[in-house]
Each structure stands twice: as structure tokens, then as C-alpha cells.
Amino acid sequence: MNKSKVIVVDDEAIVRAGLENWLSCDYQVVSFDGASAFLDAFNQFEFEDAITTCILLDFQMPGMNGVELQQALKAMNAEFPIIFMSGNAQQVDIIDAWRGGAVDFILKPFTPAQISGAIETQFKRYQQNRPNRPISDSKPFIHIPITKREAEVLLLLGNGSQQAEVANILGISVRTVKMYRSFLKNKLGLNTLAELVRFCGQYEESIKKIAEKD
Secondary structure (H helix, E strand, C coil), X not given: CCCCEEEEECCCHHHHHHHHHHHCCCCEEEEECCHHHHHHHHCCCCCCCCCCEEEEEXXXXXXXXXXXXXXXXXXCCCCCCEEEEXXXXXXXXXXXXXXXXXXXXXXXXXCHHHHHHHHHHHXXXXXXXXXXXXXXXXXCCCCCCCCHXXXXXXXXXXXXXXXXXXXXXXXXXXXXXXXXXHHHHHHHCCCCHHHHHHHHHHCHHXXXXXXXCC
């Protein structure tokens, strides 16, 4: 039986070697030292229906960066689950990646368990949403145990506003914004910016519903 395929695109040789060692027992692993090398080899790939494929993509690389490669693949109608990796991405970078269709964003240094868990999650999602199953663009409504003000803060942070901007928009202090950020962390387990942005993207309609309450 064919193993699922993981494509690694990262300019650091030590990262590529580590990922290949960690993942090769469970997956087919192909690695490239940059976006150009990946695109040069792209037409040689055989993306068979029976082989699910995921891309581990470094965010910051010489030449074409990760988001630019993501955009290039989308223009080629070659859309695969992309898990971004970065050691020092800024808030706007993470948001750009999510808006471009990234499925996860992992900060370096990471552990083998973090990478394996993220990949396994994406392959499970693929199996649940195979082409022969109806796919809906609508996002699920869920119950979220937060207040109206917490929802307003969550939406603004999740869409790229800095804490000072959130304070200005809502007419509150930065200290109060930080307090609400702490509440969101404790209530929803949103410990990192990547987790917050991802949650906001997944459940934006549900959050808006809370924020719009009278």
C-alpha cells in the first residue's frame, strides 16, 4: 500500500535532515532546499489520487518565501495542505499564511511530536473530505464560552490588529486588551498567536454572532 507523501521545503539542511529522519518511517518524504528547487521539480511529481500529500513549508527562505510559493501553487491550481514552519514570523506573516489557505503554523524549534501530530491531523481531514464527499464552504456554528467584549477583541486580534489598535478601536486601554487576551487564553486554550488566528478563521461566524449581541 502506498504511504502518504510529505514534501519538505526548507533552506536549512539540518531541518530537512531532521524531518526526513523523523518522518520517513511513516511517510514518503521528498525534500527541497528552496521554493525554486521545488517548482523546478514540480512537473515531475505524480500526485496520484491514492497518495495523500502534505507540504511542510518554511516561511522565510532566500528568494521566494513560503507565502509566495503558496500563492504560486494556488495559481497553478495545485492546492495541498500546507503546514508552515517559522522561527520568527510576525503577526502579519501568520495571518497572510492563514488567509492563503495554510492549515497549520508551527513555530521553530519544534518537536517531532508537534510535526507528526500536525501531519496526522491533516491526513485525517483529507480522508474525511475526499472528493466523492460533498464539501461545504460554510463554517460550523459552535458554542463559544466568551463574552461580547472578548469576542470583539478576538475578532480584531485574529484579523491582524495589534493590541494598541484594538484598544483604540474599542475605546479601552492596552492593559484592558491584555486582560481580555489573558481571558481568551484561559477559556479557549489559545496560547499562541497562530492558535488564535486559526481559531478565529475556523469559527469567525460564531464569534461574530457573540460580538453582535445587544
